[in-house]
Amino acid sequence: MKVRDIMSPKVQLVRDTDNIGKAMHLMLDGGFSGLPVVNSEGALVGMLTEGDFIRRAETGTAKRRSFWQEFLLGPDRLARDYAHANGRVVEEIMAPEVYWVEADAPLEHAVALMDSHGVKRLPVLDAGRLVGVLSRSDLMRACLRLIESDNGATVVGDALIKARIDELFARQPWAPRETVHVEVARGEVDLCGVITSESTRDALRVLAENVPGVVKVHDKLTTIESMSGCIVRTPV
Incomplete structure (x- = not known):
């Protein structure tokens, strides 16, 4: 632009x-x-x-x-x-x-x-x-204008939604590729796995929310303190 x-x-x-x-x-x-x-x-x-x-x-x-x-x-x-x-x-x-x-x-x-x-x-x-x-x-x-045009984007199938999320995920330098995976069913996204910061949790949710066809994002991530390995937050 x-x-x-x-x-x-x-x-x-x-x-x-x-x-x-x-x-x-x-x-x-x-x-x-x-x-x-x-x-x-x-x-x-x-x-x-x-x-x-x-x-x-x-x-x-x-x-x-x-x-x-x-x-x-x-x-x-x-x-x-x-x-x-x-x-x-x-x-x-x-x-x-x-x-x-x-x-x-x-x-x-x-x-x-x-x-x-x-x-x-x-x-x-x-x-x-x-x-x-x-x-x-x-x-x-x-x-x-761009947000409103995205809201009217054509809904795609679960497989395409997952492929798009995985593609965006792979581009991000902050993304924990080895410890997080995504599951999609009827447009609802489950974020599963282990992360080491709440900032990563927020960023993953935002990434998924911005993919056309996603109707809801479920946070099933577990946060572990990187130095001690202690669990800080578990899925609700």
Whole structure:
């Protein structure tokens, strides 16, 4: 799946020369937690987010530091903080470091970028032109569509269900292949055998639940403490 497959093509943006009051109205009225910022030529130059309005002089929340902190930070950093807390134009308070993604980039690349930099949305570019925004809500909507389409998947026979579970099981590096086996009857799956952690129990149940045709999963696993060999949990 590519970014363009799930991005929001309708982009609400602001100019770098706009008054911050206009930007705040756009964000509050539209329910946006962030907006891309472009210059007069339409080039992406920054990102404006709710975080840029946390430390403001108007609300008395501008950063305050002791004499020694001010001395260590130096006048350049203090001047930047002052401009950010008191700025009236978007370019004065926006974040100039913009993380963006190409429209044809794999979705996995975009998610890794969002995750590593802790951002909630990414401007999407195509040949240098802003064509959309990818947000966490876009990812949620895509996930929901796939879940609902899976719910309508054709029910398959028990043998195919077991084969699919065994296939998925074999791919997982965490799977205890030697100590766990699966039995399937009328779409109901029995997870049988021995495991050494509750995390493995949860993962096995989730793996089975996601196979089309499975109507119920029965946990018949026994948990044994890996170091002592003592039984921690037995099947109910």
